[in-house]
Amino acid sequence: MNTIKKYSGLLWVAIGITVGYFNIVVMGIPKLQSGKQEDLVFAIINLCILTPIIVGGLVTFGYYALSGDYSNK
Amino acid sequence: MSKNSLRSVIVASSVGTLIEWYDFYIFGSLALVISTKFFPQSNPTAAFLSTLATFAAGFVVRPFGALFFGRLGDLIGRKYTFMVTLLLMGGSTFLIGCVPSYESIGFLAPLMVLLLRLLQGLALGGEYGGAATYVAEHAPKNERGYWTSWIQTTATVGLFVSLTVILITRNTLGTEAFENWGWRIPFWVSILMVMVSFFIRRNMEESPVYVKIKSEGKVSANPLKESFGNRYNFKFVLLALFGAVMGQGVVWYTGQFYAMSFIGKVCGVSSQQTDTIMAIALLMGTPFFIVFGKLSDKVGRKKIMMIGLLLAIICYRPIYEKMFHTIDCSTKIMVAENIVSKKTTSIHEQSKDSIITTVTHKVFLDKTSIDLTQKDTLNSMGVLKTNLDIKKSIELNTTNYWMLILLVFIQIIFVTMVYGPIAAFLVEMFPAKIRYTSMSLPYHIGNGIFGGLLPTVATYLVTTAKSTKVNNWYLQGLWYPIIVGAICFIIGMIYLDKNDNKIED
Numbered sequence: 108m109n110t111i112k113k114y115s116g117l118l119w120v121a122i123g124i125t126v127g128y129f130n131i132v133v134m135g136i137p138k139l140q141s142g143k144q145e146d147l148v149f150a151i152i153n154l155c156i157l158t159p160i161i162v163g164g165l166v167t168f169g170y171y172a173l174s175g176d177y178s179n180k
Numbered sequence: 181m182s183k184n185s186l187r188s189v190i191v192a193s194s195v196g197t198l199i200e201w202y203d204f205y206i207f208g209s210l211a212l213v214i215s216t217k218f219f220p221q222s223n224p225t226a227a228f229l230s231t232l233a234t235f236a237a238g239f240v241v242r243p244f245g246a247l248f249f250g251r252l253g254d255l256i257g258r259k260y261t262f263m264v265t266l267l268l269m270g271g272s273t274f275l276i277g278c279v280p281s282y283e284s285i286g287f288l289a290p291l292m293v294l295l296l297r298l299l300q301g302l303a304l305g306g307e308y309g310g311a312a313t314y315v316a317e318h319a320p321k322n323e324r325g326y327w328t329s330w331i332q333t334t335a336t337v338g339l340f341v342s343l344t345v346i347l348i349t350r351n352t353l354g355t356e357a358f359e360n361w362g363w364r365i366p367f368w369v370s371i372l373m374v375m376v377s378f379f380i381r382r383n384m385e386e387s388p389v390y391v392k393i394k395s396e397g398k399v400s401a402n403p404l405k406e407s408f409g410n411r412y413n414f415k416f417v418l419l420a421l422f423g424a425v426m427g428q429g430v431v432w433y434t435g436q437f438y439a440m441s442f443i444g445k446v447c448g449v450s451s452q453q454t455d456t457i458m459a460i461a462l463l464m465g466t467p468f469f470i471v472f473g474k475l476s477d478k479v480g481r482k483k484i485m486m487i488g489l490l491l492a493i494i495c496y497r498p499i500y501e502k503m504f505h506t507i508d509c510s511t512k513i514m515v516a517e518n519i520v521s522k523k524t525t526s527i528h529e530q531s532k533d534s535i536i537t538t539v540t541h542k543v544f545l546d547k548t549s550i551d552l553t554q555k556d557t558l559n560s561m562g563v564l565k566t567n568l569d570i571k572k573s574i575e576l577n578t579t580n581y582w583m584l585i586l587l588v589f590i591q592i593i594f595v596t597m598v599y600g601p602i603a604a605f606l607v608e609m610f611p612a613k614i615r616y617t618s619m620s621l622p623y624h625i626g627n628g629i630f631g632g633l634l635p636t637v638a639t640y641l642v643t644t645a646k647s648t649k650v651n652n653w654y655l656q657g658l659w660y661p662i663i664v665g666a667i668c669f670i671i672g673m674i675y676l677d678k679n680d681n682k683i684e685d
Contacts, residue, residue, distance in 0.1 A: 112674055119422075122667065148233060149640045152633055156240060160625060168418045168671075176415045177675050 109178040116172030123165030130158040189318045190330045192384050196266050196377040197311040197331055201338025202345075203273040203370050204304050207297060208235050208437075209342050213363045217281045218289045232636060234294050238301035239632030245305020246620030247404065253310050253616035254403035257394075258317070258387045261616070262310030263378065269303035270374025272296045277367025305628070309620030312603035317389035317612070322477055328603035329473020333466050336595070339436060340462045343455055345369060389612045403617040407610075416609055417622050423675050424605060425626025427489045427668030428598040430661035433631040434496065435591035436462070438638050438657065442500065443584060446642055446654055447507040448550075448572035457584050464585075465592030469600040476601030482676045485605070486669060488597025493665045495590070496658050503587050504654045506580050512544040520551075524558070534558050547577040608682040630664055 130153050138150035171177065207214070215231035245265075253261035276296045282289045311331050319327035345366045353362040385391075393399055400406050408414050436458075444454035476484050505511075521539045540552045553571040558564050576584065602623075610618035638657030645653035 108674075115674060119671070145640060145643065149637065152236070152636060156629060156633065157637075160629060164418060164421060168415075168422055171411075171415045171418065172675070176411070177419065179677070 109175075112172055112177050113175055114173070116169040116174075119165050119169030119172060121169075123162045123169060126165070127158055127162035130154065130161070186318055186327065189384065190315060190327060192377075192380045193262075193311045193315050194330050194334050196262065196381055197307060198334040198338045198341070199370065199373045199377050200266065200269045200304055200307045201335045202342050202373070203269050204238065204300055205339045206273070206342040206346070206366050206370070207238065207276070207300070209346055210363050210366065211235055213359055214293070216359070217363075218279065218293050219282060230290065234290070234297050236633060236636055237294060238297045238304075239628045241298050241301035242305035242624035242628035242632070243621055245302035246309060246624040247305075247617065248302065249306020250309055250407075250617035250620040251403045253306070253313070254400050254614055257390055258310050258314045258616060259381070259384055262307055262314065263381050265303045265306040265310065266374060266378055266381065269300055269307065270371050270378075272299040272303065273367050273374075274371040277364040277370075301628075305620065305624050309616050309623060313607055313616050313619065314387050316604060316607035317387040324604040324607065325476035325481065325601050326470070326474040328607065329470045329600045331603055332473060332600050333469045335432075335599075336436065336462055336466050336469070336592075340459060340466075342366070343459055347455065393612050398613055400613040403614045407614045407618040407621070413610070413614065413618060417618055419671075419675055420606055420609055420619070421622035421626050422668060423672040424485060424602060424668070425622050426630045427626075427665045427672065428485065428602050429627040429629075429631025430634055430664045430668075431489060431492045431598045432595050432627065433634040434492070434638075434658075434661045435588070435595040437635045438661075439503075439588050439591055441635050441639055442503065442642075442654075442657070443507070443588075445639065446657075447504060448574050449507055449584075450551075450573045450575055453574075453576060453581065457581065457588060461585050461588035461592055464589050465596060468593055468596035472597050472600035473604070476604065480678065481601040481605040482672065482678065484601050485598050486672050486676075488594050489665055489669045489672070492591070492594040492598070493662055493669060495594070496662060497655055499587050499590060500655055500658055501652075503584060506583050506587075507574060507576065509542075509544060509548060509550055509574065512546060512548060514542055515545050516543040517541070533560060536564075546580075548580065549575045551575075611683060634660060 135150050135154045135158070138146040139154070141147075211231045219230050249261050249265055252264075273296075276293060279289055279292045279296070308331075311334075312328055315331055316324045316328050349362055349365045350358045353365075406413060408417065440454060440458045443449045443457060444451060449457075472484050472488075518541055519538060520541045522536065524534050524536050534557075536556045536558055538554045538556070540554070541549065542552070543549045551573045553573070554566075555571075556564055556566050606619040606623060607615060637660050640657075641659065642654060642657040645656035650656060
């Protein structure tokens with residue numbers, strides 16, 4: 108189980124980066140520039156709130172997992 | 181501690197927390213009226229979106245309230261801190277009911293409302309962690325799930341009470357008076373409830389665990405640094421967020437808020453029926469918070485939370501598919517159709533433009549009925565511009581009405597499974613000296629941000645899918661809770677240990 112805990116850390120880092128890319132490039136900047144108010148509200152929520160938490164949190168979580176912090180001693 | 185004393189602790193804590201949830205949700209329940217009072221009416225859609233953004237701002241600042249009041253709770257004690265949050269919440273709510281309208285004071289009105297809404301969010305960020313910690317620290321170790329589950333009922337009951345107070349005020353005053361000034365009453369009622377709760381809480385003792393660590397000189401000097409600057413503790417904060425609370429947040433808001441928005445806004449059921457469907461399902465589901473809280477003392481928190489999360493992820497699409505087809509009138513056989521009213525109102529004196537509002541009533545074979553309201557613009561040249569955005573209000577027949585209650589009830593059972601045991605789970609994950617701070621932050625990010633933003637994000641996904649004519653457009657909003665829930669489930673299954681990561685005080 109410790110091996111799974113450790114190496115799935117890579118997965119969380121990858122998910123964090125992928126979500127960050129998707130949120131900024133696909134769901135963020137284009138919506139910000141669309142000119143529609145509903146797109147603007149969504150883009151602001153996405154870029155300013157959800158993305159930093161997901162990317163920062165998941166990457167750190169993955170890094171800790173990969174470093175063996177969650178392994179049973 | 182005797183059972184009777186424990187009961188008074190629960191009552192005092194729960195009543196205050198319930199009032200805070202009431203205060204927090206009343207703003208959302210009155211969003212439509214508020215948008216007409218505090219925002220310029222030249223663009224009603226923009227006004228409504230601004231109101232929703234103000235409502236969402238309350239969720240976004242919750243983690244900051246968790247940090248500020250959590251630190252205070254670990255430094256000066258649980259009791260005093262959550263009395264401050266109670267007064268802050270009550271005062272802010274009362275004052276929202278006193279703010280003059282946009283017509284009277286212009287842009288100062290939305291600004292004041294936004295400021296008060298932010299104070300509400302800060303207060304709630306501090307309240308929940310305090311109440312959960314306070315109750316858990318009074319309860320016997322092997323019954324923490326049961327006793328803290330009473331705190332877990334307060335969010336749902338607070339939502340239920342807010343809907344009920346609005347319904348009673350609206351029915352007593354009539355719609356016109358309610359929309360003119362009566363909407364302020366539910367905000368004013370809050371101050372009375374807060375005063376009662378304040379006097380109950382004033383006589384409570386400080387948490388015995390906190391008193392003990394204080395007498396031993398073990399109170400943390402810097403709870404923020406110890407919680408988040410210490411890697412050993414911070415890894416558990418992240419685990420709590422990504423392995424439990426994030427999933428719990430999306431399940432909570434899907435079952436109780438998005439379901440309401442889906443039935444009312446996406447499917448077009450009348451607001452009266454939507455409110456009663458939600459109220460009945462909430463009432464039926466609430467006791468299960470206690471059931472699953474108690475069960476978690478016996479079988480462990482992780483099992484129940486993860487089963488609830490998995491069931492939610494698997495069942496959301498079939499449930500919402502069934503909800504949509506239960507309401508959808510396009511496949512029903514119509515037996516009568518007539519125009520019940522048609523009126524013309526002038527919208528601009530100089531240009532002589534006017535709006536023609538036509539209400540068509542249709543009845544179907546299964547006794548479902550629908551009112552379609554269409555607003556067309558007639559300009560001064562006599563040219564009619566047809567508006568394709570037709571507002572519908574569906575009245576369901578009894579069978580379908582109860583079917584929807586059942587479908588919402590099933591979602592609330594998922595909510596109770598993930599939410600019932602979580603207060604005890606979070607409390608037991610962190611040491612007493614930094615507990616208030618450490619548990620509050622992941623809770624308010626998971627519940628307040630991942631969950632609280634769900635209705636806005638999911639509604640946006642549905643609206644976009646509908647306008648781009650995506651197949652099953654009505655299910656697209658579910659991707660957000662399903663993906664977030666699935667990630668949380670996998671992390672929880674791998675990383676939470678079978679002892680729920682419990683630590684002993």
